[in-house]
Amino acid sequence: MTVRTRFAPSPTGYLHIGGVRTALFNWLYSRKHGGQFILRIDDTDQQRNVQEALQPILDGFRWLGIDWDEGPEVGGPCGPYFQSQRGDRYRDAVRQLLQAGLAYRDYARPEEIQAERQAAEREKRPFRYSRRWMAQDDRQAAEWESAGRSAVIRLKMPTEGQCRFTDLIRGDVAFQWADEQDHVIQRADGTCLYHLASVVDDHDFGITHVIRAVEHLSNTPRQWFIAHALGWQPPQFAHLPYVAEPGSTQKLSKRKLAQYLKNADFRKLFEHGQRIADRIGLTVAADTFNPVIVDFYREVGYLPDALVNYLLLLGWSLDDRTEDFTRDQMIRDFSLERVNRAPASFDPQKLVAFEDRHMRSVPPNDKAAMVMPFLQQANLVGDSLTDAIRQRVVQILEAASDRIKVAGDILDYDDFFVADDQLAYDSQAWQKRLVKPTEAPERLARFRQRLATGEEFTAEAVEHLMQQFVLDESIGLGQIIHAVRVAVTGKAVGFGMFETLAILGREASIRRIDIALQRLASAST
């Protein structure tokens, strides 16, 4: 039998990182076994604009390189893949359940159920609905209806024995039927609920393995019951541990951003992203610009492969040392047996380490392509890219090497793209390197004269020049280099000084030093 797995997001407008991991494991499992991965949209309870709320999710998966064989935008033989369009199918199933006597029409009012529940609580016994308003036949139903009542359909769950099944991750599990409820599967208005819909879809789509978060483990008995009641063999189940908060064992939530920001590592991750977002004028939407949501990583220029690689290792491992996986390797090596049972907490530092490592292996031209949109959005380069700009970007990338961890980090080197007289100076660096050392301006002026001489203006040539200058002045390299750096980049830190000057070129370097000297002169008068 062909392996068929699925991921069933509800259209909420954002892709949660825990959801991505679940989807990834499903995708990997299907790819590993030469099967299919299906995307189904759980919009049974959605009144909002589904398409609009779905787009970010589909975009997220595409960006991550998690493709689906059937589902929205690609179709497939089992469609429609939107639950909102499958109501008739669900109602057929409910009818079948009713006929088989495994579901019933319940005419209880919500407050009546509530009263029973409270009574049970008061008496400290587990609640289970009495079936007081279960219609025995059509006559009784008609009677209650004429009394102004309406019916929901409930499952007629077993009251004794247990539900047993083998979970591919957790092993044998058992639940007492007596602890289960007669869950509602269809509302009075005829719409059906998640559990029913999910079981019907899994069957209709030929899903063989349901790989989902452990939150669903306790839902499994009722779904198991529905499947059997409909005469179907339930799929295999595999319940993944949830992804926990940084530094905690609680489930990661997209609603607790403010709380997570108290965690230093999480905050650093967020603020780094936020700086980039500010620079490109990204209107930061509070509910999606959040490291718990995938959009965050795409917007600031993370590598999808790094995110995926990190997520892969959150709850799964191959052995005691392998950490870096290409897509092919992860497909080859993935297995449910090696999924962990304990929750794994989201560690921003480790994610960044993966990003860093993956970024190192990106060829310069690819990196340039990644970085270009950020320069454009920050208005540092125009929409049409000239060869000169491309060349400069590649030079910067080479000089910066692994200092650029995410594509948006290119903005740390904005000084290479602004006009010489528009350069912004870090005031602390300015003070420390140009104002406080009283001899700095004059020395800088002398160095500027040297820069104007010589033939070539390569990094090597500039280095030579500076070494000679230091000898002649009988000073250490540090006594000139910092002043030059602040003068030409405005910043206290950067990559190699000689590369910096070479990329800037002789003309701009000299002009920037002149501008800095003028500023110094006018400030001291």
Next chain:
RNA sequence: GGCCCCGUCGUCUAGCGGUCUAGGACACCGGCCUUUCACGCCGGCAACACGGGUUCGAGUCCCGUCGGGGUCACCA
């Protein structure tokens, strides 16, 4: 509270009865390198929740305790 799940360094994990004085990675702390920031290299700190069993032998099996978490909808 009922039911269920989980419990190895700060974090992700390896470990499927002896080779574990518990291995790797990230982080952290030193040192080296160095024009800054990084990188790199070298070194270091750091864990089997606890208590009983079983066994010649337990991180590994069993029971209990404690701790953490999930879930208990006419949400998905």
